[in-house]
Amino acid sequence: xxxxxxxxxxxxxxxxxxxxxxxxxxxxxxxxxxxxxxxxxxxxxxxxxxxxxxxxxxxxxxxxxxxxxxxxxxxxxxxxxxxxxxxxxxxxxxxxxxxxxxxxxxxxxxxxxxxxxxxxxxxxxxxxxxxxxxxxxxxxxxxxxxxxxxxxxxxxxxxxxxxxxxxxxxxxxxxxxxxxxxxxxxxxxxxxxxxxxx
Amino acid sequence: xxxxxxxxxxxxxxxxxxxxxxxxxxxxxxxxxxxxxxxxxxxxxxxxxxxxxxxxxxxxxxxxxxxxxxxxxxxxxxxxxxxxxxxxxxxxxxxxxxxxxxxxxxxxxxxxxxxxxxxxxxxxxxxxxxxxxxxxxxxxxxxxxxxxxxxxxxxxxxxxxxxxxxxxxxxxxxxxxxxxxxxxxxxxxxxxxxxxxxxxxxxxxxxxxxxxxxxxxxxxxxxxxxxxxxxxxxxxxxxxxxxxxxxxxxxxxxxxxxxxxxxxxxxxxxxxxxxxxxxxxxx
Numbered sequence: 041x042x043x044x045x046x047x048x049x050x051x052x053x054x055x056x057x058x059x060x061x062x063x064x065x066x067x068x069x070x071x072x073x074x075x076x077x078x079x080x081x082x083x084x085x086x087x088x089x090x091x092x093x094x095x096x097x098x099x100x101x102x103x104x105x106x107x108x109x110x111x112x113x114x115x116x117x118x119x120x121x122x123x124x125x126x127x128x129x130x131x132x133x134x135x136x137x138x139x140x141x142x143x144x145x146x147x148x149x150x151x152x153x154x155x156x157x158x159x160x161x162x163x164x165x166x167x168x169x170x171x172x173x174x175x176x177x178x179x180x181x182x183x184x185x186x187x188x189x190x191x192x193x194x195x196x197x198x199x200x201x202x203x204x205x206x207x208x209x210x211x212x213x214x215x216x217x218x219x220x221x222x223x224x225x226x227x228x229x230x231x232x233x234x235x236x237x238x
Numbered sequence: 239x240x241x242x243x244x245x246x247x248x249x250x251x252x253x254x255x256x257x258x259x260x261x262x263x264x265x266x267x268x269x270x271x272x273x274x275x276x277x278x279x280x281x282x283x284x285x286x287x288x289x290x291x292x293x294x295x296x297x298x299x300x301x302x303x304x305x306x307x308x309x310x311x312x313x314x315x316x317x318x319x320x321x322x323x324x325x326x327x328x329x330x331x332x333x334x335x336x337x338x339x340x341x342x343x344x345x346x347x348x349x350x351x352x353x354x355x356x357x358x359x360x361x362x363x364x365x366x367x368x369x370x371x372x373x374x375x376x377x378x379x380x381x382x383x384x385x386x387x388x389x390x391x392x393x394x395x396x397x398x399x400x401x402x403x404x405x406x407x408x409x410x411x412x413x414x415x416x417x418x419x420x421x422x423x424x425x426x427x428x429x430x431x432x433x434x435x436x437x438x439x440x441x442x443x444x445x446x447x448x449x450x451x452x453x454x455x456x457x458x459x460x461x462x463x464x465x466x467x468x469x470x471x472x473x474x475x476x477x478x479x480x481x482x483x484x485x486x487x488x489x490x491x492x493x494x495x496x497x498x499x500x501x502x503x504x505x506x507x508x509x510x511x512x513x514x515x516x517x518x519x520x521x
Contacts, residue, residue: 073294092428096440124437127290128390128428149291167436171288175300179282181251187435200438203473207256210505212469214255220282225346229299233292 062111070108073147080137081105087131087141097121098160101131101141104148117152121145123161166193176230179220184213245362246314247275248304250321251283257465259502260485264317264359266496267487271366271374275315278307284324287432299342301328306348313355315362317487319391319464326356358392359487360407360463368414376495379417381517382459384489385452386412386419387471389464390428408463408486415493423451429470438474445474453479458513461486472507482510492519 071078081102088100098120099107107116116122122145131141152159159165170186170193177185187204207213220226253261268275285300301324308314316322332339333352343350363371386408409419427448430441448471452460459482462468471483488502492514499520503510514520 092430092444093433093440096437123291124433124440126287126428126431126433128431129394130390130426130428133394146290146294150294153292161436164433164436167432168288168291171286172292172296175283175285175288180254181283181286183251183256190435203438206507207473210507212256212505218251218254221280225303226282226300228345229296229303233296 063113064111066111066113066116067108069151070144070147073150074140074143076140076143078105078108078139078144081109081135081139082137084136086134086136090130090134092128092130093124093126096124101125101145105139105141105144108144108148114157116148117155117157118160120160122148122152123159123164163194166190172230172234174217176227176234178217179223179226180218182214182217184208184215185217187213242313242365243272244274244276244312245357246308246312247277248281248284248308248314248316248321248325249277250281250316250318251286252318252465252469256469257485259505260317260465260468260487262498263485263491263496263502264487266491266498267494270491270494270496271371273362273366276312278304278314281307284321286320286324290324295338297324298328298331298338301325302332302339302342302350303346305329305332305354306343306346306350308351308354310349310351310354313357315357315359317359317465319358319389320466322356322358323391329354329356358404358463360411361404363411363490364404364407368410371411372414375415375493377493377519379412379415379489379493379519382417382489382519383420383457384412384417384459384461384484385423385455385457386425387448387452387460387462387467387483388426389462389467390426390431392463394426408461412461412486412489415490417489420452420455420457422455423457424448429464429467430474431466431470434470434474441470441474442476445471446477449475449477449479449481452481453477457481458517459484459510461489475508480508482506482508482513484510 067078083102085102087102088094091101094100104116104121125145127142129142135141167190170189171181174182174186249261265275281304282300284304285297289297289300304325316325329352332350339350430444434441460471461484463486468483468485492499511520
């Protein structure tokens with residue numbers, strides 16, 4: 041993959057907002073949950089310039105904020121960016137208006153899960169869900185189990201096989217999971233959440 | 239104030255398994271320095287990126303259970319930056335949200351210590367003092383040129399930036415032991431985190447960029463402060479010239495005279511032994 045070419049094209053053209061087509065409550069909701077004043081963003085694009093993943097995003101971080109400002113709920117909750125973002129916080133530390141973009145991304149993911157929207161990156165969501173499944177069973181992350189189930193789920197069993205084998209040989213993937221003894225302290229918290237999850 | 243030499247220790251899932259070499263070398267270092275790290279009884283996963291991505295409540299509750307297991311009178315040491323962040327973040331949130339805290343405390347029948355000090359192992363070393371550290375060293379790291387690589391999580395998350403900042407301490411510690419940090423390469427660029435598992439084609443160019451930059455400035459190796467970074471820099475690198483990638487604790491333990499390094503280095507994907515042998519750091 042070639043390095044920096046141009047900023048990525050937005051996946052879907054942002055249409056002119058008409059009365060009733062936007063959801064003004066979205067911005068308020070995001071501001072309330074994060075404590076960040078997203079109206080301070082003047083779209084300088086510093087976040088996009090710093091983002092290590094910008095080429096893999098459908099909207100740059102400030103474009104995501106713009107969607108929120110416009111109240112375009114389905115577009116923003118259904119976009120790929122919020123899932124590709126790993127929360128490295130480069131955008132947050134480069135923002136001249138000190139908006140914690142990482143916190144906004146977290147909150148958008150939470151909303152997408154709560155509202156059960158069709159997410160643009162089902163594999164990434166699936167990976168997170170496998171991680172939680174492991175926590176539900178053992179209280180800790182059993183990486184071999186997570187990768188195994190993830191591969192089954194995405195039917196990508198042979199992709200990346202060499203890396204998996206190398207890790208096994210180097211004993212970086214433990215065969216038996218390490219467990220929490222008092223699992224009943226953890227189950228209610230996870231169940232409460234996975235109950236909400238589709 | 240009397241000096242604290244006893245700490246609670248939260249390993250986290252990576253250090254308990256994938257990055258056992260980081261855990262072992264840190265334990266060795268601590269033993270040599272006379273620091274006692276007492277593992278938290280029955281700790282659970284901090285929730286990591288998965289909980290943080292999917293639910294605020296889950297993220298806080300998972301981390302909070304670990305806090306409830308920690309005796310309030312001794313600081314909690316964490317080596318993994320992600321775990322450290324999750325634990326500190328949960329503590330900060332619960333300070334502002336007494337209702338949630340009380341509900342969780344009632345559920346587990348234990349208090350969640352809001353004033354518990356949660357520190358990275360690097361901070362412990364800084365408090366221990368570089369002069370004393372230097373006295374304990376039995377191998378000088380002279381001639382070792384490395385790029386310090388903190389990754390993105392340690393000391394960066396904006397919600398926690400009002401805390402004390404330990405930026406640059408890896409360089410201070412290793413300089414005291416004779417190693418030379420090489421400037422001009424990436425020290426905080428994200429390694430790709432969990433995308434390494436789900437979207438390796440995005441991660442490989444990032445990792446190569448970090449490696450290429452370190453090669454370009456003439457470093458012998460990269461020294462990381464994060465177990466996940468160490469793994470990603472090794473498994474996702476396709477650069478022509480690869481560099482050994484160390485956990486910070488491995489280099490430290492080596493300088494302090496640890497002997498069981500064979501087992502740690504055997505777990506590396508890029509064999510670091512030729513480099514260490516050429517510098518006469520290992521036999």
